[in-house]
Amino acid sequence: MTDSAIAILDIDGTLIDSNYQHALAWYRALRSVGETYPVWRLHRLIGMGGDQLLAALGGDELENRVGDQVREQQRHEADALLAEMSPLPGARDLLLAIKERGHRLVLASSAQEDHVDVFLDKLDARDIVDDWTTSADVEASKPAPDLLHVALQKLGASSDASSVMVGDSVWDVKAARKIGMPSLVVRSGGFGDDELREAGAAAIYDTPADLVKALDDTPLA
Known part of the structure; x- marks a missing residue:
C-alpha cells in the first residue's frame, strides 16, 4: 500500500x-x-x-x-x-507519523461523546486527525464492522478504499477482518499474541511508540 x-x-x-x-x-x-x-x-x-x-x-x-x-x-x-486514563507511549507521535506519510486518519471509537472529547484533548489530536466517531454514530458496536464503515463514510470513502485498522483487542481485529481490512495491533488490550493472530492481526507491537518505529514496514509506509 x-x-x-x-x-x-x-x-x-x-x-x-x-x-x-x-x-x-x-x-x-x-x-x-x-x-x-x-x-x-x-x-x-x-x-x-x-x-x-x-x-x-x-x-x-x-x-x-x-x-x-x-x-x-x-x-x-x-x-x-x-x-487516570493517560495516552500510551508514542500515541500522539503515531498520529503525527501517519499524517506525515500523507495518509488520512480517522479515530474510531464507540465511546460516549464526552469521553471521546476528553481523549481528544489528552492526545491534543483535534488538529491532526481528519475526523472521529463516537457511540452516537453507530447502532451496533465492535465486533460488528459498522464503526469502520462509518469511519470511511466520514471521509467520503467507499468500503473498498485502501485502509488499515489499528487496535488493541481481538474485537478490533474481528471487525476489520469482516470487511477485509488489515489490522495492526498493540498489546495494551491484554490479549495474547496467539489470540490476536488467530483473529487475523497482521502484526503486533508493544506500544504505539513501537509501531511508530516499525511504520515503514507496515501497509502505512
Missing part, C-alpha cells in the same frame, strides 16, 4: 491506557445491581461495545434484566476514572 491510505485508529485502549479502568467500572456497575463477575472476565470483553458486552458476559437474561441500568451506572463509574 504505497499510495495514500486511510488509517482507522481505535482510541480506547489503543491510544489511551483505559482498558483496566473500564473493566473496573463495569465491575462496580454490576455490583451496584447485585451482580458480581470476576474482573478478568470483564477485561476479556473490553473493546467490545457496551451494547453487546452484558449479553456476552451473562447471556440475554442479564442484558434484558439489568442492561440499561448497568450501562448508565458504568458511565458514571468511568467518568470518575477519566483522570
Whole structure:
C-alpha cells in the first residue's frame, strides 16, 4: 500500500491506557445491581461495545434484566476514572507519523461523546486527525464492522478504499477482518499474541511508540 491510505485508529485502549479502568467500572456497575463477575472476565470483553458486552458476559437474561441500568451506572463509574486514563507511549507521535506519510486518519471509537472529547484533548489530536466517531454514530458496536464503515463514510470513502485498522483487542481485529481490512495491533488490550493472530492481526507491537518505529514496514509506509 504505497499510495495514500486511510488509517482507522481505535482510541480506547489503543491510544489511551483505559482498558483496566473500564473493566473496573463495569465491575462496580454490576455490583451496584447485585451482580458480581470476576474482573478478568470483564477485561476479556473490553473493546467490545457496551451494547453487546452484558449479553456476552451473562447471556440475554442479564442484558434484558439489568442492561440499561448497568450501562448508565458504568458511565458514571468511568467518568470518575477519566483522570487516570493517560495516552500510551508514542500515541500522539503515531498520529503525527501517519499524517506525515500523507495518509488520512480517522479515530474510531464507540465511546460516549464526552469521553471521546476528553481523549481528544489528552492526545491534543483535534488538529491532526481528519475526523472521529463516537457511540452516537453507530447502532451496533465492535465486533460488528459498522464503526469502520462509518469511519470511511466520514471521509467520503467507499468500503473498498485502501485502509488499515489499528487496535488493541481481538474485537478490533474481528471487525476489520469482516470487511477485509488489515489490522495492526498493540498489546495494551491484554490479549495474547496467539489470540490476536488467530483473529487475523497482521502484526503486533508493544506500544504505539513501537509501531511508530516499525511504520515503514507496515501497509502505512
